Amino acid sequence: MRGRRLTAPAGAASRRLLADVAGLVSVSAFYVVVSVVLAGLWRAATAHGPVAGYTGRELTWYIVTAEAATCAINPRLIEEIGDDVVSGAVTVEMLRPAAVGGVRLAVETGRALTRLAVLLPVGAVIGWTAVGPPPDATGALLAVPALALAVAVNVAMQHAVAGISFWLRDTRAAWFLYQKLVFILGGMLLPLEVLPDVLRHVASALPFAAMAYVPARTAAGHVAPGLLLVQAGWLVVFVVAALAVFGAGERRLQEVGT
Amino acid sequence: MSTARVLRTALADAVARRSAFWAQIGVMILNDLAWVAFWLLFFHAVPGVRGWDARRVLLLYAVLTTAAGLALGLTSNCRRIPQLVSGGALDDILTLPVAPLRHLLVRRVDPVNLGDGLFGVVLFAVTGHPTPARIAGYVAGSLLGAALLASFLVLTGSLVFVTGRGETSSLAMNAILLLASYPVDVFSGATKALLYTAVPAAFVAGVPAGLIDRPGLPVALALVGATGTFAVLGGGAFTLGLRRYTSGSSWRSH
Numbered sequence: 001m002r003g004r005r006l007t008a009p010a011g012a013a014s015r016r017l018l019a020d021v022a023g024l025v026s027v028s029a030f031y032v033v034v035s036v037v038l039a040g041l042w043r044a045a046t047a048h049g050p051v052a053g054y055t056g057r058e059l060t061w062y063i064v065t066a067e068a069a070t071c072a073i074n075p076r077l078i079e080e081i082g083d084d085v086v087s088g089a090v091t092v093e094m095l096r097p098a099a100v101g102g103v104r105l106a107v108e109t110g111r112a113l114t115r116l117a118v119l120l121p122v123g124a125v126i127g128w129t130a131v132g133p134p135p136d137a138t139g140a141l142l143a144v145p146a147l148a149l150a151v152a153v154n155v156a157m158q159h160a161v162a163g164i165s166f167w168l169r170d171t172r173a174a175w176f177l178y179q180k181l182v183f184i185l186g187g188m189l190l191p192l193e194v195l196p197d198v199l200r201h202v203a204s205a206l207p208f209a210a211m212a213y214v215p216a217r218t219a220a221g222h223v224a225p226g227l228l229l230v231q232a233g234w235l236v237v238f239v240v241a242a243l244a245v246f247g248a249g250e251r252r253l254q255e256v257g258t
Numbered sequence: 259m260s261t262a263r264v265l266r267t268a269l270a271d272a273v274a275r276r277s278a279f280w281a282q283i284g285v286m287i288l289n290d291l292a293w294v295a296f297w298l299l300f301f302h303a304v305p306g307v308r309g310w311d312a313r314r315v316l317l318l319y320a321v322l323t324t325a326a327g328l329a330l331g332l333t334s335n336c337r338r339i340p341q342l343v344s345g346g347a348l349d350d351i352l353t354l355p356v357a358p359l360r361h362l363l364v365r366r367v368d369p370v371n372l373g374d375g376l377f378g379v380v381l382f383a384v385t386g387h388p389t390p391a392r393i394a395g396y397v398a399g400s401l402l403g404a405a406l407l408a409s410f411l412v413l414t415g416s417l418v419f420v421t422g423r424g425e426t427s428s429l430a431m432n433a434i435l436l437l438a439s440y441p442v443d444v445f446s447g448a449t450k451a452l453l454y455t456a457v458p459a460a461f462v463a464g465v466p467a468g469l470i471d472r473p474g475l476p477v478a479l480a481l482v483g484a485t486g487t488f489a490v491l492g493g494g495a496f497t498l499g500l501r502r503y504t505s506g507s508s509w510r511s512h
Contacts, residue, residue, distance in 0.1 A: 026425040033433050041444050045304040052303055176285050180292035189296050194303040 005098040010110030017114045027115060028122050031071040035126050038189065039063040043130070052193035057131040058220040059191070064123040065143055066188045066216035069150040072116035077108060077155070078175035081162035085249070094250055101246025105159055105239065112151045120147070135221030142223060146215035149231035154182070154211040156238035163242060166249030181206075187213030191220075210234045261356075265332065265364040272367040279369045286373030290323055293439070294381070310441040313385065317470060320382035321396065322438050322463035325403030327375020329411070334368035336408040337431055339415030339496070340424025348503055359496045363408065392470050399466025399481070406485040407462050410434060412492035419499030430457070438462040458484055 017024070039060045046056035054062065074080070081104070084090045093100045127134065134140035161174060183189050185199075186208030192200050203209055210231040218227065273279050294316065301312035330337060342348060342362070351358050351365075382388065382396050414430035437459035445453060453460040461484045469477055 022423060022425050026429050029429050030432055034436060036449075037436060037440055037444075040449075041307065041440060044307045044444050045300070047307075176289055180289060184292060184295060184299070190299060190303075194299060196299075196302070 006102055006106040009103050010106040013107040014110040014114040017111050024115070024118050027071060028118060031067060031119050031122060032126060034071070035064050035067045035123065036130075038067065039126070039130060052191055053222075054191060054193070054220060055135075058135050058222075060131045061127050061134050061140075062191060062216040062220040064127045065147065065219035066212040068116060068119045068123045069147055069154070069212045069215055070182060070186075070188050072112045072119055072147075072151050073154050073158075074108070074111070075179055076175050077158045078162040078178060081159065082165035082174070085162075085165040091253060094253065099243065099247065100250055101159060101163070101243045104246070105156060105242055108155045108159070109152055112155050113148060116147060116151055120144070134219060136223060139218050139221045139223045142225065142228065143215050143219035146218045146228055146231065149228060149235060150211050150215045153207065153231055153234045153238060156235060156242050157207060157211075159242035160238050160245055163245030163249055166245070166252055182208050182211055185209070186211045187216060191217065207234045207238070261360050261364055264361060265367070268365055268367040272369045272372075282369040283373035283376060286370050287377050290319075290374065290377040290381075293319065307441060308443040310443060314467070314471070315441060316381060316385045318441065318463050318467040319439065320378045320386055321400050321403060321467045321470070322378070322435075323374045323381065324378030324396075324400040325407055325462055325466070326435060327371050327373070327378055328400065328404035329371075329407040331368050331371035331373075331375055333363040333408050334366050334371060335362050335364075336411040336415070337427070338366075339412060340418035340427045343415075343418045343499075343503065344422070344424065348500075352500075352503075358500065359412065359493060363412075386470070391473070395466075395470040395473060399469055402481055402485045403462045403466050406458060406488050407434065407438075409485070409488035409492035410458060413488065413495050416492070416495035416499045419502045433457055434459045434462065438464065454484075458488060461485065 042059040042063060043056040045051055090100060185203040185206055192203050192213050214227045214231055297315050351361055411431055415427040417426050418424050434457055437453055442453060442460045442464040461481055465481050
């Protein structure tokens with residue numbers, strides 16, 4: 001029963017998203033543009049040989065996968081959750097017989113996974129057309145669960161961060177900074193191996209790498225199944241954190257109001 | 259009310275909430291620093307790409323942020339035409355004795371994007387090796403790039419008068435800004451041709467930045483011509499679209 005309280009809104013959110021064909025076309029078109037541009041840049045960069053251990057073909061699949069992981073997410077999620085908390089909209093959700101944080105996590109994960117399911121075949125066509133099949137079949141297969149985990153970790157962490165708006169009231173700037181951390185330290189724009197040693201070690205220890213770098217490196221043929229376990233670990237951490245922050249925030253709203 | 263006075267009022271309104279104004283500018287500067295970090299890291303790993311190195315890309319980025327800051331900051335409604343049209347917000351403008359498009363464009367100033375412009379100026383001052391000739395090229399190039407960007411956004415935003423939807427405009431803005439932020443020589447064939455025609459991203463930053471390094475009359479004339487063409491197309495599309503605008507009876511609650 002409790003599971004259904006979460007799967008039902010997630011399924012409904014997914015169906016609503018699929019019904020918005022224009023929105024999906026728009027997301028897919030942006031994904032195509034950004035993937036083609038970045039993959040083109042990296043292919044040009046590898047014209048005289050591999051960069052940081054990646055060939056042009058590997059980097060093309062790297063970029064196509066990393067972009068799918070980030071384009072599947074609503075980039076302004078932190079801001080929108082913060083607005084709902086500040087405007088009091090979240091208090092209406094507290095009337096439901098389910099934890100607000102849990103339902104929101106389920107809904108956003110459902111949406112993001114649906115977008116990902118739409119972007120995956122588009123990305124496969126881009127990669128295949130540009131450089132042929134993925135460098136490694138095992139890597140390509142493992143990249144699918146890695147992408148799903150990447151999206152789930154990203155959604156959970158954004159909820160954990162956005163929950164701070166129960167206390168700070170203004171998280172509008174946070175989404176912008178969060179996004180840039182995923183861009184650089186998450187390996188969305190460039191593989192972590194390109195970073196200077198110190199920065200690479202820092203980035204490897206942070207959760208952002210689980211959101212783009214892990215599935216992208218896997219799809220590029222550098223298979224390390226242990227990285228998926230790292231993603232699973234971060235997922236547990238941020239789901240627990242998000243539920244705890246939202247739980248505490250709900251109690252605060254009940255005690256002191258909006 | 260003159261266009262300059264409307265712009266002054268919009269600026270005063272944006273600056274009135276002083277802490278929010280500076281916070282938004284600061285956020286945009288941090289965003290731009292992240293992109294500069296990306297390019298420095300990229301060229302740390304790759305010595306050069308088709309004749310482009312870190313210095314040339316930073317010059318391109320200085321022009322792009324300045325042009326985008328001017329277009330999306332001072333004439334920020336150029337990106338909001340679909341929302342304004344579908345929300346019926348043109349009604350009150352059409353009752354005024356002013357040129358609707360010009361008034362609409364300067365009526366709102368966006369502090370976030372002013373941060374972009376400020377960043378571009380500082381980036382050029384620090385990395386652009388400013389000399390009087392280069393400063394003149396940077397100012398002229400940025401102004402033309404801004405005018406072209408705003409015109410392109412008005413043109414694509416005016417499609418809402420026909421289609422009734424704003425997704426195309428949003429996609430067009432993201433696409434032109436994204437494409438303008440990369441060295442144009444990365445692209446080839448049909449994609450490169452597209453950047454000089456239908457989605458004129460090359461003229462927003464790449465061509466003006468090239469003119470700062472290597473001034474030349476034919477390229478400068480091409481830039482002026484492209485800007486003029488898109489200004490005419492944008493203004494014409496908006497004016498034609500106004501004939502179809504019929505939202506006077508829409509219900510709103512604000």
